Every structure is written in C-alpha cells, then in structure tokens.
Amino acid sequence: MELEWSDFLKWTRETQPGSVSEQTLTLENEVTVEIWDSGVMVAHPPKPGSKDIILSCAVHGDETAPIEMVRDIAHDIIAGDLVPAHRVMLLIANPDAINNGTRFVDENMNRLFSGAHANGNTAEHKRAQKLEYYVQRFYDEATGTKRQRFHYDLHTAIRDSMHEKFAVHPFTHGKPYKKNELSFLNHCGIEAVLLSQSATTTFSYFSAEQFEANAFTVELGKVKPFGENDMSRFASADKGLRELINQHDLQLPEFDANQLKIYEVTRVIDRQHEDFQLHFPTDVANFTPFEQGYVLATDGETEHCIETAGERIVFPNAKVKIGQRALLLVAEIPASRLKLV
Ligand SMILES: O=C(O)CCC(=O)N[C@@H](CCC(=O)O)C(=O)O
Numbered sequence: 001m002e003l004e005w006s007d008f009l010k011w012t013r014e015t016q017p018g019s020v021s022e023q024t025l026t027l028e029n030e031v032t033v034e035i036w037d038s039g040v041m042v043a044h045p046p047k048p049g050s051k052d053i054i055l056s057c058a059v060h061g062d063e064t065a066p067i068e069m070v071r072d073i074a075h076d077i078i079a080g081d082l083v084p085a086h087r088v089m090l091l092i093a094n095p096d097a098i099n100n101g102t103r104f105v106d107e108n109m110n111r112l113f114s115g116a117h118a119n120g121n122t123a124e125h126k127r128a129q130k131l132e133y134y135v136q137r138f139y140d141e142a143t144g145t146k147r148q149r150f151h152y153d154l155h156t157a158i159r160d161s162m163h164e165k166f167a168v169h170p171f172t173h174g175k176p177y178k179k180n181e182l183s184f185l186n187h188c189g190i191e192a193v194l195l196s197q198s199a200t201t202t203f204s205y206f207s208a209e210q211f212e213a214n215a216f217t218v219e220l221g222k223v224k225p226f227g228e229n230d231m232s233r234f235a236s237a238d239k240g241l242r243e244l245i246n247q248h249d250l251q252l253p254e255f256d257a258n259q260l261k262i263y264e265v266t267r268v269i270d271r272q273h274e275d276f277q278l279h280f281p282t283d284v285a286n287f288t289p290f291e292q293g294y295v296l297a298t299d300g301e302t303e304h305c306i307e308t309a310g311e312r313i314v315f316p317n318a319k320v321k322i323g324q325r326a327l328l329l330v331a332e333i334p335a336s337r338l339k340l341v
C-alpha cells in the first residue's frame, strides 16, 4: 500500500502493522517527517527544542475523538500548518481495532505494556511490544542534554463522567507530582486528576516508569462512533497539545489547586469469577459517590461495598476478563496533601 502522506489515518487503517518499510519526507519548512510503521509518525524540526513529545490514540479502537485529533495534528504537520518546535511522535496504536469498531480485537491493549505482551501471542500482544520499542527508540534518538519527555495517551471513557475530562496519573513510586504538569493538564481543560497508587500495565505507566516521561492517560469525553463527536468539546485539549508542539517555551499559569480536583485511587477491584455483577445501572457516571455500605458489586461469593464515606466509582466494567480491573474506587483529597515540585 503506497504511503498517503496527506491521510495518515486512512493509510494506517489500510496497512498491516509490521508490513511497512520506513519512509522519510522533508517538508518545505524543513521539518522532517518519518514513518516507522503503520500508525507511527515522527516529526522533527532541523533544530529541535528540548521536549520529546508522544501523543498516542486508539489504544482502544472505538475511542474515536482522540483518533480524529491525532489524525488532524498529523495532517496539519504534513501540510505545514502546524510547525513542530520539538520532536514529536504520533501513534495510532491499534488500527485493527479501529477497523473492527471495537475497544480491542482479542486483548485489551492497555493491559499489555511493561512487558505484559510476553504473556500471549495475539496481534495486540505483538503490537504492544512494537509500540514499546518505538517509544524507546524515539526517546533514545533524541540528542542534546536536559531532555523533557512527554507522553499523553488519549482516550475517551465508556460512561458519562461527573468530570468530563480527567487524567490518570501513573503511580510515581513516591516521587513528587509536578506542578507544571498539573497546570498543563488544567490548561488543556482537564478538570480532575486521578492518582494511581500501584504499578499497572498501561501505556502511560510504561512511559512514566521506564523513561521518566511526564505521562498520563487522558480521558477527554465519552466513546462515540466516528462522525458523532462534537469536536468543540475537545478544543481546549487540542489547542493545548498543539501549543506544546509548536511553542519552544510554553508559558503556563502557576498551578492553582482550586482549578483541579485531585482524587486518589483507594481500591482496585479485579474480577475474580465468571459470576460478576455490578449493582448500579450503566448510566451511572464516573465519579458518582455512593453511601457507605452500598453493595457495588458481587464477584462469586464476595460482596464489594463502599467502605468509607466519599468513595466514588470510576471505570466500572463487568465485562472485563477474569483477573482484570472491573472497578476503581477513588476519594477526593486536598492538593495540600500532595508532595509537589
Ligand atoms: O471507561 C472505561 O471504563 C475505560 C476507559 C479507559 O480506557 N481507561 C483506561 C485507563 C488507563 C489507566 O488507568 O491509566 C483503561 O482502562 O485502560
């Protein structure tokens, strides 16, 4: 399949990952664009700034709004309308799942990073391994000192949410949270940050843990089919990410704790039995609180209840495979409790 530079998403959807030879194009503005694989584009100006920025989408194939955002960013770079000041990698992670119109084909790709891809042999396992390699290569190929690494893994959620836009901050293993990163998320219209308290096998945790990248899973709204997204609802995130790319030294307002809700993950409930049921309807939004004692789920003989007042539900999903996360419980904490730098 001949590479269609002007329609990276279409070409990606028509091309099998792993079947592509690398290609390079130098634009009139002297930005070099490289294609490393289906869905893998790297752009760099002749004198890149200090940031190495990764934007990924379609780790879940039916989360179309971020795919449209990344598609348009790729298009605007190729057209010369968005001129990167820094090295940028754009990833369309799971083209097969996009074509299938589903979250995944065989295996949830966002459970296959940090080496978990070694436990199976599906196309998603192989692609996750390749994506890890591309991330490593992208960060390793940077030259110059004092590099700042970024990875925004863009998603939309299955349910409505009391915070339409929120980010999951991968577990820091005790390292402090960065005020300028929280400010940037806020600048992108993110209303809440959820602090993960354990190692995971998500894409953002991989980049944060392996490469000390400022990496986040960013939930920008609700899953909708192509053509049904109101892109005006994604405008702040789109603007912020484009500014990160095309400004040498993006100036951000001071971190304002009043502008961002902070939640800590209090419990991760993994499905253990075939007989797993959630005891609230599908239209209950993420971050909804329940009263103490409410039985949220039964898993075989086990009941999962609200243990402390103020606990809220996030990402409930009774259909996950046994052993995978079926529900997160979170609680709001004051920003004053955070170790910040
Ligand atoms: O809406 C849902 O239930 C899932 C949305 C989603 O895909 N969330 C990510 C979060 C990843 C993280 O915890 O960093 C996922 O479940 O993979």
Ligand SMILES: [Zn+2]
Binding pocket: 059, 060, 063, 155, 156, 157
């Ligand atoms: Zn997702």
